[in-house]
Amino acid sequence: MSTQTSFTDQLLARNQAVWQAMQQHPFVTDIEQGKLDASVFNQYLVFEGDFVATAIQIFSYAVIKAPSMTHQRRLIGVLDALANEQIAYFERVMQKRGVSAEAYLRSTPDVYRFSQGMLRVAETGSYAEILTLMFGAEWMYYQWCKRVSQAEIRDADVKDWVVMHAERTFIEQASWLKAELDTLAATLNHLQRAQLSALYAQVLQWEIDFHSAAYFN
Numbered sequence: 001m002s003t004q005t006s007f008t009d010q011l012l013a014r015n016q017a018v019w020q021a022m023q024q025h026p027f028v029t030d031i032e033q034g035k036l037d038a039s040v041f042n043q044y045l046v047f048e049g050d051f052v053a054t055a056i057q058i059f060s061y062a063v064i065k066a067p068s069m070t071h072q073r074r075l076i077g078v079l080d081a082l083a084n085e086q087i088a089y090f091e092r093v094m095q096k097r098g099v100s101a102e103a104y105l106r107s108t109p110d111v112y113r114f115s116q117g118m119l120r121v122a123e124t125g126s127y128a129e130i131l132t133l134m135f136g137a138e139w140m141y142y143q144w145c146k147r148v149s150q151a152e153i154r155d156a157d158v159k160d161w162v163v164m165h166a167e168r169t170f171i172e173q174a175s176w177l178k179a180e181l182d183t184l185a186a187t188l189n190h191l192q193r194a195q196l197s198a199l200y201a202q203v204l205q206w207e208i209d210f211h212s213a214a215y216f217n
Helices: 007-014 015-025 026-032 038-065 067-096 109-125 127-149 156-164 167-184 192-213
Strands: none
Touching: 007 015, 007 127, 007 167, 007 192, 015 067, 015 127, 015 192, 026 038, 026 127, 026 192, 038 109, 038 127, 038 192, 067 156, 067 167, 109 127, 109 192, 127 156, 127 167, 127 192, 167 192
8 A cells, every 4th residue: 555645745855956956055065074164154153143033033923823722832932942042052153253243244135035035924924834934944954964963063163053953852843844734734725735835945945045145255
């Protein structure tokens, strides 16, 4: 008897080219091979720190639009981790490295498209669309960080960031998003699932462009 492929596994299968492009992105492979320039990581810290602050807004919309208190409690846990673990990481590491947000933060279409594009979807879209956004971002991060965390990473700040996304708490969060999206997709019609599929593909491309922007100092 054949087993039906889950919705999220279908998304991954349909978008293997762009998925692999991010898994082998220079930002990822430079960390893995010990070649990431400090200036690139410093620029990334500012971009990603700004996005994590935006992610708090995105998940706040998810809390509002979630179908039950059980879902809301889970999402509030995500918000707690973002506000008290990830934001704290950026504050600590940027101070340690002497990185000024004003010196590094600049207007770049790729960064703006990623953060504001996702925020706009969260503001106007459905709970399913928010899950698709964050599954796209977090499952990709979990996958490459799980691999790269096995490499020798000399920069302690880079290593801490990678390991944070390969630890049990983050894996459970990404896995919950995957399972939740699968459950919800089963209640949607073909057109709605197609719209989520297109959104997922867009998020993966936004991820690639976002990480590329860190190289243009």
